[in-house]
Amino acid sequence: MRKKHLEILLEQVCGFSSPKPSKEQYSTPATVAAELLHYAFMKGDIADTVYDLGCGCGILAIGAKLLGAEKVIGFDDDRDALEIARANAQKLGADVEFVCSSINEVRGKAHSVVMNPPFGAQVKGSDRPFLRKALELSSVVYSIHNAGSAEFIKKFISPSVITEHILIDFPIKRTFRFHTREVQVIKAEIFRIEKR
Numbered sequence: 362m363r364k365k366h367l368e369i370l371l372e373q374v375c376g377f378s379s380p381k382p383s384k385e386q387y388s389t390p391a392t393v394a395a396e397l398l399h400y401a402f403m404k405g406d407i408a409d410t411v412y413d414l415g416c417g418c419g420i421l422a423i424g425a426k427l428l429g430a431e432k433v434i435g436f437d438d439d440r441d442a443l444e445i446a447r448a449n450a451q452k453l454g455a456d457v458e459f460v461c462s463s464i465n466e467v468r469g470k471a472h473s474v475v476m477n478p479p480f481g482a483q484v485k486g487s488d489r490p491f492l493r494k495a496l497e498l499s500s501v502v503y504s505i506h507n508a509g510s511a512e513f514i515k516k517f518i519s520p521s522v523i524t525e526h527i528l529i530d531f532p533i534k535r536t537f538r539f540h541t542r543e544v545q546v547i548k549a550e551i552f553r554i555e556k557r
Contacts, residue, residue: 364396364399365395367399367424367427367428368395369391370453371391371394371395371420371423372391373452373453374388374418374419374420374423374449374453375445375448375449376388376418376445377442377445378445387533388418388420389417389420389421389477389505390531390532391420392532393477393529393531393549393551396527396529396551397475397503397505397551398421398424398428398475399428400527400553401425401473401503402428402429404553406472407429407430407473408430408431408472409430409432409473410430410431410432410433410434410472410473411425411426411430411432411433411471411472411474412433412434412467412469412471412473412474412475412495412498413425413436413474413475413476414464414467414474414476414478414491414498415464415476415477415478415491416436416442416443416446416459417437417439418442418445418446419435419445419446419447419459421435421475421477422434422435422450422459423446423449423450423455423457425475426455426456426457427455432458433456433457433458434457434458434459434460435457435460436459436460436461436464436467437459437461438461438463438464439461440461443459446459447459464491464494465494470498470499471498472499472500472501473500473501473502474498474499474501474503474504475502475503475504476491476502476503476504476505477505478504478506479491480506488504488506491504492504492514492517492518495554496521496554496556499556500555501553501554501555501556502553502555502556503551503552503553504551504552504554505550505551506550506552507547507548507549507550508547508550509548509550510550510552511550511552514552520557521554521555521556522554522555522557523552523553523554524553524554524555525553526551526552526553527550528549528550529549529551530547530548530549531547531548532546533545533546533547
């Protein structure tokens with residue numbers, strides 16, 4: 362599937378009905394989700410079992426299934442978001458399992474993890490449990506972080522390594538009262554991490 366076609370399909374995914382600022386519940390834009398997933402697909406990492414940690418409304422999990430992943434499980438601790446994720450998956454005909462679980466309680470093994478964890482803007486260090494758990498569960502991780510995070514991530518994940526990263530524009534729609542613009546575009550990076 363071409364990246365543009367995947368993006369068009371993912372535009373149909375509905376976002377959070379009541380996003381929580383403390384959890385940094387921003388919907389992952391279809392452009393960003395398609396970029397990450399298509400890149401992972403081209404590297405051969407969307408074929409086997411894929412986990413989406415902190416899946417929210419399911420855009421990465423659904424996209425992984427649409428690209429042909431054998432088994433996809435999305436994990437989140439927000440029951441309302443998971444209900445939206447299930448409805449999104451059904452709408453797009455994607456057979457994805459969604460599990461309500463805190464990040465620290467997720468178990469199992471996957472070939473790849475895809476995730477858009479909290480950036481740590483509201484609660485400092487909130488991305489760390491996601492990185493730690495992703496490397497516990499899989500050998501390859503695709504994760505989105507603020508631009509300029511590479512040095513921190515390299516140190517945090519060692520001895521695992523960043524094999525590649527892509528600089529992207531990440532548009533955030535006005536979601537919370539403290540947002541002053543309709544759309545704020547921030548620089549972010551997609552990191553491909555290999556467990557060592």
